Every structure is written in C-alpha cells, then in structure tokens.
Amino acid sequence: MRIGLVTPDPGHPLLAATAALLAPDHQVETIDPTSDATPPAERIGPGPPADVYLLKARTPYALALARHLEERGAPVLNSAAATGFCQDRTAMADLAHRAGLPFAATRTAASLADLAGELSDADYPLAVKSRHSRRHDLVARVDGPDRLRALAAQWPAEPVIAQPYLANTGWDQKIWVVDGQVFCERRRSELALAADLPAALAADGSRSGPAGGRFGPADLPADRAELARRVGQVFGLDVYGVDLLDGPAEPVIVDINAFPGIRGQAGAPEALAALALRTARTGGGTPRLPGQRDAQPRTTGR
Template identity: 75%
Template structure:
C-alpha cells in the first residue's frame, strides 16, 4: 500500500511513529500540503495516486490539495469538507448545539467593536481557527477595547466564561478509539505549574465522556479529531473541536492511526468520505 502524508511536518511525533509502523511493509510518502507555488495537479506530479492520504494540515493550500485528491477518487482522512468546517467556530457551535451536543453558547460578531451587550467575564476567540488566532478571557470593557485595538478587523465569537479548575479534559479519537489527558487551559497558565495534571487516561475516562467524544465524530464527519471539555463544575461542556490534532504522547495512538490508514486504503474508492451533517444535507438537497 502507498500512504500519503499531507503535512509540512512529516517529523511530527504522531506522524513519524505512524510512518515507522507502516514502513516495513508499505510505502509512506510525504507531501508539503502548504506549498503555494504550484497548483495541486503539478504538486502531485505524474503517476498514480497513493491509496490513502492523511490530512495533517489546515491551510487553504492544504484544503485545496485535499479537495483535488478527492475529486480524483483518492480517500483523504479527514475529508477536506470536515476539516474546513471545523475551522469555522460559528458553524461548529451551531451544528453542535442543533445536534444536542453540550457546546458552549456562542455569539458571532464581524469585529470586537460590534459585540452586542457583552456580559463579563466572557471568552473571545477568532471566528476562524488557525495558528496564532485570538483566544482571550475578557473581564471588563477596558480589556475588550484593548483587544479591539490589537485585532481591529478580526471576526470573532464570544462565549460565556465557565468557571473550571484551570484544566481542560483533552479527548482525542482515532477511528473510534479514545485517548485522553488533562492539560492546562490556555486561559489559565500559571507559571511554574505542570502542563499536564494528574492521572487521566482511558481507564479514568467515564464511559459517557468516551461516548460523547465518539458522537462528535459522527456529527462532524471526522475520523481523527480532538474534543476539549471543560474540567470543572459545568462539565462536560465542549470548549473546542479540532480536526487531526497532534495527539502527542498517547500510547497506542500511532498504532490506531496506522490501522485506520490501512483500512481506508484497502477499501479504496469504496471508502465513504465523511462530511459534517450540514454538508451532507446540503449535497443531498441539490
């Protein structure tokens, strides 16, 4: 089998470990999906496509390449549609809430200055998830004005601040297999405290949390993804959903990813390319 890695960083621990598991019997190829100097067809070059591609990138260039591969009949994990959908926090919250998932109530504004009647404290995030985006806890109007000056034209979402322990429950799913850890919230990072807190592995994960994580994959059409849950009195509110996160340091995750890649590769053109429910409904309605 030929397995393609769509990533600018094939040395990422998860991908490198997965490739090492596959390499003895299969051909693993890496393609820098973030290159913008060539169109997708030229970037791929001549010859047959790989049997499956793992999309570990979220840039516009990477998504365009993934869509091109899907149009040519190659299975991509996660699909371009599902990956792109999870970058829009407004669409994500709307679909999650309509699907009955415990997602934080979310309001959207074209800019910070257009937020209607903020109720402090609140959490502000860039509407479009990307590296270096805006994520901040806002306690008062002065802090909001300061952020508006720093991010004057940034579309944002606002969510009520929910008191927690200062930690997030990080759940990662690979083809239905759930991994987890407790990590410091990016809204609360006290100096000198460890980034990971206490024993919180699959054995400590309540069955309802694992079920919730798998339900997210069904709703959003994801095979490899992360679900961030609030750790505290208001749990299990979902804080964020990420397509193909790093999943670092999780025993068994490379094995699960390698098995998923081979399963999809063997299914070939018969693999159902997942998409969020909204995308599936829109396609069916055309």
C-alpha cells in the same frame, strides 16, 4: 500500500511513530502543503495517487490539495470538507447545537468593536476567540470592557466568537479519538495560559499534568467517551480532538479539532496506522461530510 502524509511536519511525534509502524511493509511519502502557487493538479502529477492520505494540515493550499486528491478517487483522512468545516467556530457551534451536543453557548461578531457594542456588564467575564481557527489565533479571557477595548486595538478587523466564561479548574479535558479509539489527558487551558494565572495554577508553568488526579482512557467515564465518539459522527471526522471544560459545569464542549497533535498517548500511532491501512484497502467510500443525517464512522476500529 502507498500512504501519503499531507503535512509540513512529518517529524511530528504521532506521524513519525505511525510512519515507523508502516514503513517496513508499505511506502510512506510526504507532501508539504506549505503555501505554494503550483496548482494542485501539477503538484500531485499525472501518476496514480497514493492509496490513502492523512491530512494533518489546515492551510487553504492543503485543503485544495486534499480536495484534488478526493476528486481523483483517493481517500483522505479527515476529508477536506470536514477539516475545513472545523476551522469555522461559528459553523461548528451551530452544527453542535442542532445535533444536541453540549457545546458552549456561542455568539459571533464581525469584529471586537462590534462585540463590545452588543455586551452589557452582566455578560462578563467571557472567552473570546477568533472565528476562524488557525495557528496563533486569538484566544483570550475578557473580564470587562477595558480588556475588550485593548484587544480590539490589537485585532481591529478580526471576526470573533464569544462564549460565557464558566467556572473551571484552569485545565481542559482533552479527548482524542482515532477511528473510535479514545485517548485523553488534562492540559492547561489556553485561556488560563493567556491570562494572569493565580499562583496556584501557574506555579509549575506546565501545559499538562495530573490536575484533579489521573485522567487516562481507563479513567474516562463511559458517557464522556460516547460523547466524544458522537462528535466524530456529527462532524464527519475519523481523527479528531474534543476539548471539554474541566469544572463544575462540565460536560461542556469548548472546541473540536480535526487531526490534532496527539502526543504521548500509548496506542494512538497503532490506531492511526490501522485506520490508514484499512481505509487504503477499502477505498474509503464517499468522503464523510459534517452534518450528514445518521452519519456513521467510515470504518469500525472500536
């Protein structure tokens, strides 16, 4: 089999470990989707595409490459449509709410200045994020109008979403799913990292750790695992992450990510390699789309 990696970083731990599992018996090749003026058809060339592609990139060019590969009949994990959809946090929240998922209440504004005009003192504190998810986007806790005005000066034309800032431990429950197999750990919340943390939270500066005790797959309640799998069905994803609030208000979903950086999770490379081979053998079928009624996983690896 030929397995393609669409990524600027084939050395990422998950991809590198997966490639090492596949390489003895299969051909693994990489397409670097770094911004390129070459049309996708020319970049891929006239020969047959690989049997399956793993899409670990979200740039416009990467998505264009993925769409071109799908048009030529190659299965892509996750599909270009599902990957692109999860970059729009407004669309993500709307679909989650329609599907009955416990997603954080979300409002959208064309700019931080517009958001400021819609808020009253009772709306603070809140979490503000860029509407369009990307590397180095805006993620901030806002405790009052002064902080919001300061952010507006730094990000004057940024479309944003705002969510209520709910009581939490300063950590997120990070749940990752690969073909129905669930992995998890607690990691320091981006909002906690971006804020002035209380000394108790900031003492070790770590992004991950045992906050609240163990939190591995064996410790994850069954209803949380099923919630994570349901997210994949709703959003048409096979490899994805679900961020849950860690605190008294949970379960509340605060973010969903297509093909996240799953690090240090025993069994994840094996699950991804098995998913890639199974999809390559079956051809993958029609690309899964977000919001398809009664959507089911592309494969059955659970």
